[in-house]
Amino acid sequence: MSDASADLTEIDRIIDGHRTLEGPMLPILHAIQHAFGHIPEAAIARIAHALNLGRAEVHGVVSFYHDFRETPAGTHTLRICRAEACQAQGGAALEAAAQRRLATGWHGTGTCGVTLEPVYCLGLCACGPAVELDGQLHGRVDADRLETLLKEAGA
């Protein structure tokens, strides 16, 4: 079986597994993104077909939400909180340091395949600046601590 048809089988399996839910769209999209790291173009048509919607409609949903990616991210994903409580604790300096270190702006993939994404609050507002690196949360992060975390992650 080719990669593409294996992907389609997996997509259909995911869709089938969520079909009976009330409002299955977001659970399906999360599961697909979890499996593939993004929402592959091919998934849009399958979801549209399964849920009896137009492709444009499904695409409209995918593009509305910040979480859903239409292209894969890098090897690592660093999300830095840009919201007020982190800014009050030196967040802007951390953002600048990260952009220099990774040589990329927001939404870009920079040095060592690290994708840099903004996030607006991680619920760590009493121990900011806060970041999430490859799914792990970290509080009170300054430029030095970020460097350590990136090194530990092999980036």
Place this chain on the structure above:
Amino acid sequence: MRIYVPADAAARALGADAVADAITAEAEARGLEVTLVRNGTRGMIWLEPLVEVETDAGRTAFGPVAASDVPGLFASNFGDDALALGPVEAIPYFARQTRLTFARCGLTDPLSLADYEAHGGLAGLRRALGMSQAEIVTEVTQSGLRGRGGAGFPTGIKWDTVRKAEADRKYIVCNADEGDSGTFADRMLMEGDPFCLIEGMAIAGLGTGAEKGFVYLRSEYPDAIRVMTAAVDIARRAGLLGTDVLGSGRAFDMEIRVGAGAYVCGEETSLLNSLEGKRGTVRAKPPLPALEGAFGRPTVVNNVISLATVPVIFEKGADYYRDFGLGRSRGTIPLQIAGNVRHGGLFETAFGLPLGEIVDDIGGGTRSGRPVKAVQVGGPLGAYFGPNQFDTPFGYEEFDGQGGLIGHAGLVVFDDTADLGAMARFAMEFCAVESCGKCTPCRIGAVRGVETIDRIRQGDAAAIPLLEDLCETMKDGSLCALGGFTPYPVLSALRLAPQDFTPAREAAE
């Protein structure tokens, strides 16, 4: 020996997992039998990871503990260590609180239903099972509980509308989107006492005739998603959820649904669209969600804290709860003290404390030790308050009277190095990024707002009236509070720190 190390996301972000591992390893090396409990947090975030040890005299605390401190703690037999804080509940920050909604958070093992019941859990639901729908709703109305998600709408009135609506199905939707910067009470509750939310939702179901609930939980909270999912599973297996709630013959079940990173999906109608699988655009009201909500059915949409406060109201009685508070703000409020502050964390107390007491006394002033310049209250749509407004008592009407809002009760403290011009710009930028796109004053206005603030900060003082006009247009012409309230932080920043809107600021930096 019984040792507690929080598994709360903030504690983990500060190294709690490494501390827990070190404790297990050290106990093994010393041949000691240790039971390690991963509790929720007590909310004293500046002391996290906060380790507690059970002794004859109660639980004593140590913090903030690093993994490298663990051998020393064992060596002193958890005695007179430099990190010792004494009995945890005697720590002044904790002792001063009135913990009703958060009574169990940090105390119990979050996923132990037995522990939950041993500390008052399910007493409220058992009482509600003996009441009629009308009696249940009346109890909530009489407690004076108002929505903790921001708008402050009386919870009992909302429930009554749903109760009286005729429909084949009704829903309880818990708003766990908690997008406001400076807030983490929902997260803390869901991670530290998940059954409390489940119990509150079950009571809401009994009172309104809804048999199905959803928790719409933001994706930025992976720990809360994990704990809530596990708790729902345990509750179902224990017969607390399902077709026969606690053997009563009444049905209530629920699902956890994960958001997808859109701030506006915290707005209740946007949330419902998202739950249904659509773009999270805001719906015009009417129809009210209480009459036509999720999947077109009558729906209660309530914040996590609103719902999680219901069990204690039923356990202790509406009057008990209503006797706390100030004016029309009844009961307690979990303040979330965040930003540049020494004692950041959650502090549950009766409504009515003056803002200054919260910031200076309880929060201990700024972490940097510099003077407080401003406090943003109520999230990204809340106003900046200056020290000259520190006598404002914490209550819905009191903050409204000062041109602000309490929102979800988050307070973000800034010291005198903060650039409020940059914060005003950020407020507009955030609105532009998160706008659902439905109305022009919000979608386009926020982009213009960023440009106008840039012009002002480059020295074009004539653009100040333009900014003020733009804010008026956004206030009057926006369908929801994202566009409608973004002017609050912007105009309050301008009023509080006009010097931050001049080019001189850059020269000074």
